[in-house]
Amino acid sequence: MGDIDDALERAEREAFTRRPPKTLKAQVGYLVKQLKTTRAVARELGVSQRSVERYRKGERKNPPRAIAERIDAAVQARWQPQLRKRRRDHAAASTGITVETRARFGYTAPIGTTDDGRMRRLTVHLPPEYARRLFDAREQGAGDQQLRDIVAEGLQEIYFKDGGRRADQLKVAFTDIDYFDVSF
Numbered sequence: 001m002g003d004i005d006d007a008l009e010r011a012e013r014e015a016f017t018r019r020p021p022k023t024l025k026a027q028v029g030y031l032v033k034q035l036k037t038t039r040a041v042a043r044e045l046g047v048s049q050r051s052v053e054r055y056r057k058g059e060r061k062n063p064p065r066a067i068a069e070r071i072d073a074a075v076q077a078r079w080q081p082q083l084r085k086r087r088r089d090h091a092a093a094s095t096g097i098t099v100e101t102r103a104r105f106g107y108t109a110p111i112g113t114t115d116d117g118r119m120r121r122l123t124v125h126l127p128p129e130y131a132r133r134l135f136d137a138r139e140q141g142a143g144d145q146q147l148r149d150i151v152a153e154g155l156q157e158i159y160f161k162d163g164g165r166r167a168d169q170l171k172v173a174f175t176d177i178d179y180f181d182v183s184f
Helices: 003-013 024-035 038-045 049-057 065-078 081-095 128-139 144-160
Strands: 097-109 112-126 171-183
Touching (some): 003 128, 038 049, 081 128, 144 171
């Protein structure tokens, strides 16, 4: 996962209407319900099937930190999928997304080019078309660079080119992300 994928995941989690299970037994029980078998859960978490059965029964309550984090991440990723889909669909159809970032932006333009961009802090609302492209690319398994390219294009068109009112031949490079956050 990259910066943009992580930010999209955090934004989806902010919409939860109920809290996901907190205890290990409840989390593993939820994963078994979602994935149907303890073998599938074990494969997902990278542990033995017997370990999953022990966690599920409550025989083992304190897994190693790395495994506990994988269990929590697997539960979070599957929690309230209909709500997540509704929010993504709404953003892609009507509201768009708001991007807040601090990153290095360079440019290429007819009057000159710079490889040595400067750090900027931007908060920009991107229209629904960029939200749709971003969600579609993420769903199809796009890498972090492809997601960055979509966001860079959106920032280029909306912020730097001001919706086509200036700098029509400007090409923006989006690199060295210090932080990146999304809301929708």
